[in-house]
Amino acid sequence: MTDKETDAFFAALAGKAAPGEPANPAEVFGRAAREELVARQAWDDAFASAPPHEPTEQDAALNERLIGQLRARGLLAQEVSAASRRPAGRSSVWSRWRDAVLGDGWIRPLALAASVAVVSLLVLRPLGDEDMAPALRGGDAAREVLLVPDAAGLQQRLVVDLTAAGATATATQIKLDPPVWRVVVEWPAGADVQRIRKILQDAGLQVPQGQSVEFDVVTRHQ
């Protein structure tokens, strides 16, 4: 490669090539390189500096049509109901669980296993299969499940209130996802039974006769 070729290339790259038929191959190449560099720079500048404007209804309709075309090509899920769409930027626990179970990532087996555990806890136990009860519950007491927005907060409040009322209340966390709080409450004969019952009833529990109750508190998916 000669200096003359290099000079011709860089002259053409700088836009200083003589007009008309290029004198040598390096000049052709320089013109092509200049054209590409200019085009890229112009595109990048325009793409980065597009003025803002609100999408029109027509744009929204075109976007929906495009989503449908991508779905028809098998690139997106086939059916997504309007109710299942969430607003942009919002990621709920429910949607993350759904994506984990339905997705194709490494987390899917774990999500399925956790789902089975939660379903077993929430659905099968309250159904009251008496044959399985001792094995599942580890005791004879019937156990209710409280589904609440903030399980950790509720169990803490209950333990404090019930203890203040003279009961012995202990809460044990079972490490599931979401975590389950198992609460065991016992009260002696001299305790303020009326107050204890009211606390439990206000929390949504059916209080049995006797001097103890055991229940689970679980965070409800939003």
Added chain:
Amino acid sequence: MDAKEFLRRMSLGAREQEAVVRELLPELRRRTRFAAFQAGINAGDRLDDLLQEVCVVLLTKRDDLRTDGSIWPWIGRVVYHKAIDLQRHHARFVQPSALGDDAETDWDPGQHGAGVTPPGSYEPRYEFSDCIRRVFDALEQEPAPRKGSRRTLDLLHFHLTVSDELDDLARFLDCSRHAAAERRSYALKKLRELCARFCGDDHCGLSMTQARQRAS
């Protein structure tokens, strides 16, 4: 949206991918419409074909994304290539001067923002083979030869946009005039090597240039 968040969400399955595409589409449409207008590409009713092809790349070739920053420069490059492919495919070239009165430009400066001027000085031509574009794609991926040194692409940009004087280039590269001349010679050699690697088009003017050069 940055690249890390984009890749994380795209790995969560088809439904999350749709949510991501829905989030990106309005801005993608806005940017693409404007850039196509500025570049003199008559998007018109083919804009949605273009956006669809870009979405296909986002959904199927996201592993090509190699950045920690914003995803928009990468998307912009994808749209650039797809826009040119589409333009070449349809072989319909519209001069920028004709865009102002063209109802199919898909961009109305009066409607879409003040201060938007139609392109005038820049007249792109996309007549060369894909190889030259791939050459510059490769150069964009090329790391600096040494820490603190300039890449070949930086050298070309400097020569194109700042100064074509060798002394200025030497100062830019922080080297002697002789070394700067060597770097220029190396840059041309590198470009030709890449061009020869990528070009498979017998009708490419640059490829013929190579042939003519070999013959001479």
